[in-house]
C-alpha cells in the first residue's frame with residue numbers, strides 16, 4: 001500500500017549546553033476503553049461502532065497518568081508538567097461526574113504527596129515556580145494546583161482560556177472548574193500567545209479566537225506570553241522557554257484547545273561530536289504508542305462512536321509531527337498515558353513509586369522501539385454496558401462513598417447511542433474528550 005504519510009520538513013533543534021533534569025512521577029492511572037483509542041486498521045470501523053449499545057464491550061486498558069518534575073539546571077528553578085487527577089473526583093464539574101467519569105475507572109495519586117514522601121527538600125511542591133499544563137482535562141490538572149502548589153504560576157498553551165473559561169459553576173455545563181483559573185488575580189496565569197496574523201497566514205482556524213474570547217471576559221487576569229515562535233523538528237511553532245535552549249514549549253493542537261508539548265534537553269554534548277539527548281513530553285497527543293506507527297488508526301467518528309480528540313484531523317496531523325521526533329534515536333517521546341514509558345525504567349510495574357530521573361534514558365536503553373505493543377493491563381472483567389439498578393453495589397450512590405477510586409459505573413443509556421443518534425452531539429462534546 002502506498003505510504004500516504006505527509007512529507008514533513010525537519011527543523012534542527014538548536015545546539016546548546018543547557019539542560020533540564022527531568023523526573024517522572026506516576027500520578028495513578030485510569031482505565032480507558034480501547035475502542036475509543038485505536039482502530040483495528042487504518043480508517044476502519046471498530047467493533048463498537050458496528051454494534052449497537054447493548055452489546056458494546058469497550059474492553060478498557062490501563063493508562064498510567066504521568067507527571068514530571070523539571071529542574072532547570074542553570075537557574076535551579078523547578079517546574080511541574082501536569083498534575084494528574086484530583087483524588088476527590090466527586091468535586092469535578094457535575095457534567096464530568098455524571099457523563100464522563102462513568103466511562104473510566106480512575107485511580108488517582110497526588111504528585112504533591114509523591115514529592116512530600118520521596119522528594120528532596122529542593123523538590124518539595126512549594127518550591128515549584130510554575131505548573132505547566134499540557135491541557136486542561138481533568139486527568140491533567142489535578143486539584144487545580146491547590147495543595148502544595150498554591151504559589152506556583154500556571155502556564156497554559158495557546159487559546160487554552162477560550163476553552164477553560166469561564167468554567168463551572170459560572171457555566172453550569174462547563175467541563176473545567178472556574179477556581180482553577182481565578183479571574184481575581186490571586187494566581188499568576190500565563191498563556192502562550194500566537195499572533196493572529198501568524199495563525200491566519202498558516203490557515204489556522206484559531207486565528208481571532210483569543211481576541212473574540214477577550215470580548216467575553218475570558219482573559220481577565222491572564223498574562224499573554226508573546227514570544228518568538230520558530231519551527232522546531234516537524235512542528236511549525238515552538239519557543240525557547242528559558243532562553244538558553246534547555247527547554248522548548250511546542251504548540252501541538254488537536255487533542256484539546258491549548259494542548260502543548262515540552263521538549264527538554266536531557267544531556268548536552270556541545271563540546272563533542274556526540275548528539276544531545278531529549279525527552280518530548282507529548283501530553284495527550286496519543287493514547288497508545290501504536291498510533292505513532294500509524295496515526296490513521298486513531299479512533300474517531302465515523303469509524304468509532306467517539307474518540308479522544310476534540311479535533312481528530314488536527315490531532316492526527318500533530319501525531320505525524322510527533323512521529324518525526326520518535327524516529328530520532330536521541331529523542332524519547334513520552335505520552336502522558338503511554339505504559340511503554342514506565343516499562344523502560346521499571347519493567348512490569350503497573351504503578352511506579354516515587355521519582356524516576358530520566359536524564360540517562362539513552363544509556364539505559366529505556367526507549368523501546370515502536371512495535372505492536374499490547375495493552376499490558378486490562379480490567380479483569382471487561383466493561384459491559386448496562387444500567388445499574390438503584391442501590392446496587394455499582395450504583396452512583398455507592399461510588400460517591402469512595403473518594404479516590406472510582407469503579408467503572410454502568411454506562412448510562414445515552415452513551416449507547418450511535419454517533420448518528422439523538423445523543424451524538426452530547427457524546428461529541430463530552431465523552432472521552434476530557435481525558
Ligand SMILES: [Zn+2]
Pocket residue numbers: 137139140284336337434435
Ligand atoms: Zn489525558
